[in-house]
Amino acid sequence: MNIKLLKSKIENDKTLVISGSKSESNRLLILQELFSSLTIDNVSDSDDVCAMQRALASTENVVDIHHAGTTMRFLTAYYSLCSTRELVLTGSSRMQERPIGILVEALRQLGADIEYDKKEGYPPLRIKGKIVEGGKVELPADVSSQYITALLLVGTKLKKGIELHLVGNITSRPYIEMTLQLLKQLGVESTFEGNIISVKPLVKVNTEQFTVESDWSSASYFYSFVALSPIGTTIKLKSYKQDSLQGDSYVNELYTTLGVETTYLADYTLELKKVRETAPVFKADLIETPDLAQTIAVTCFGLGIKCEMTGLHTLKIKETDRLVALQNELTKLGGKVEITDESMVIYPTEGMNEGVEISTYQDHRMAMAFAPLVLKGDIEISEAEVVTKSFINYWDCLAQIGVNMAKK
Numbered sequence: 001m002n003i004k005l006l007k008s009k010i011e012n013d014k015t016l017v018i019s020g021s022k023s024e025s026n027r028l029l030i031l032q033e034l035f036s037s038l039t040i041d042n043v044s045d046s047d048d049v050c051a052m053q054r055a056l057a058s059t060e061n062v063v064d065i066h067h068a069g070t071t072m073r074f075l076t077a078y079y080s081l082c083s084t085r086e087l088v089l090t091g092s093s094r095m096q097e098r099p100i101g102i103l104v105e106a107l108r109q110l111g112a113d114i115e116y117d118k119k120e121g122y123p124p125l126r127i128k129g130k131i132v133e134g135g136k137v138e139l140p141a142d143v144s145s146q147y148i149t150a151l152l153l154v155g156t157k158l159k160k161g162i163e164l165h166l167v168g169n170i171t172s173r174p175y176i177e178m179t180l181q182l183l184k185q186l187g188v189e190s191t192f193e194g195n196i197i198s199v200k201p202l203v204k205v206n207t208e209q210f211t212v213e214s215d216w217s218s219a220s221y222f223y224s225f226v227a228l229s230p231i232g233t234t235i236k237l238k239s240y241k242q243d244s245l246q247g248d249s250y251v252n253e254l255y256t257t258l259g260v261e262t263t264y265l266a267d268y269t270l271e272l273k274k275v276r277e278t279a280p281v282f283k284a285d286l287i288e289t290p291d292l293a294q295t296i297a298v299t300c301f302g303l304g305i306k307c308e309m310t311g312l313h314t315l316k317i318k319e320t321d322r323l324v325a326l327q328n329e330l331t332k333l334g335g336k337v338e339i340t341d342e343s344m345v346i347y348p349t350e351g352m353n354e355g356v357e358i359s360t361y362q363d364h365r366m367a368m369a370f371a372p373l374v375l376k377g378d379i380e381i382s383e384a385e386v387v388t389k390s391f392i393n394y395w396d397c398l399a400q401i402g403v404n405m406a407k408k
Helices: 022-034 047-057 069-081 101-109 145-155 173-186 216-227 247-254 290-303 313-317 322-332 364-375 384-389 394-400
Strands: 003-006 014-017 039-041 062-064 086-090 113-116 125-128 135-140 162-167 190-193 196-199 209-211 234-238 260-265 269-274 281-285 306-310 336-339 343-347 356-358 379-381 404-407
Touching: 003 364, 014 394, 022 039, 022 047, 022 069, 022 145, 022 173, 047 069, 047 384, 069 086, 069 101, 069 113, 069 125, 069 145, 101 113, 101 135, 101 145, 135 145, 145 162, 145 173, 145 196, 173 190, 173 196, 173 247, 216 234, 216 247, 216 260, 216 269, 216 290, 216 364, 247 290, 281 290, 290 306, 290 313, 290 322, 290 343, 290 364, 313 322, 322 336, 322 343, 322 356, 322 364, 356 364, 364 379, 364 384, 364 394, 384 394, 394 404
Parallel strands: 014 234, 039 209, 062 086, 135 162, 281 306, 356 379
Antiparallel strands: 003 379, 003 404, 086 125, 113 125, 162 196, 190 196, 234 269, 260 269, 306 343, 336 343
16 A cells, blocks of 8 residues: 655644554563563554564464564564474564574573574574573674563573673663663663673562553654744654653654754653754764664755764664665655665755655655655655554554545
8 A cells, every 4th residue: 555645734733642662562571471460551552562462372383473573583582492382483575584693593502492494594483492591691782682682581581590791882772771671670680781781580570560651763753743844833742751761762862953842741741842943964873773763864854954874784684774775765855865884874955856656665664754754745655554563553643743645
């Protein structure tokens, strides 16, 4: 399904309720499987979280998680070290192109029995589950933080816990911190000193009820809408905490450069307001928040300002190679973009080629990040249903703020 977005002006001061964080939800679902007394409120309704729930409920010999990368990584660790099942863990064709060898090798260090069913280093995985004692394991620090989180979550159930020795510079640290904070709330003892993270087995559950905060990555698209709107435009979002565990909450600081001010109101309501014109150049190192890169890139293009971003090396192994995808689609729109393996520069341009069809590459963030350009002109989003991976009612939310659209 394609959606044609017709040039619009958003309605001022609308309030949107955003679903729970995908990242928090999937972490808590694994913990709930390990410690059955836990209850979780405001669980994300995204495809990735639904894939996790279906997989955990499945008794089949083949578990297919489709496009859900977080689910693949977390379940690889869970089924390998905290279960006695034998199964094949597989996913979509794109999932079978996403490397998982580093996590598999780390799990093998702990005694896991995992074989590759097709290509070495990639899903599908043939897993013979076993209960292991845990202990020390070494892995590169500059890989997906989901590998690290997968190990930390299962470490809570292992007799010796787990001690991770991370080699090199740590990527996406806020996601690791989120995991450790959730474990702390649960009652888990942990340390994070230098490049060594230690998690002890959980002795006593302190907290049995968790409420998932709304997703900050989803909020980022509305920061983009406000940034591309006239001064004085506001949007309100629920439900967000000022002391958020989510690394992508840093979007509130990043967008101050792009003219957007964030205010925390009562009842966990967030107010976004365009208060000033944008600086002529935006610069940021997104090594800790790479999921914000697409949103920021499109915002800067729409504003006609120079954008320099670094710390983007993990974007190449996401749902698609996001650096190449951004370059392709922004170029269609009239942009000038340069990329390396870990950086991107977007040069100022005037105007935008209208009526362009944006390819989404089976990547939910491509669809959502480009949508705010409807404020600059007509734009078409291909395979628009891909947004359900993380934000199932995204297009409904856009309709609520006044975006005109037609399905094709």
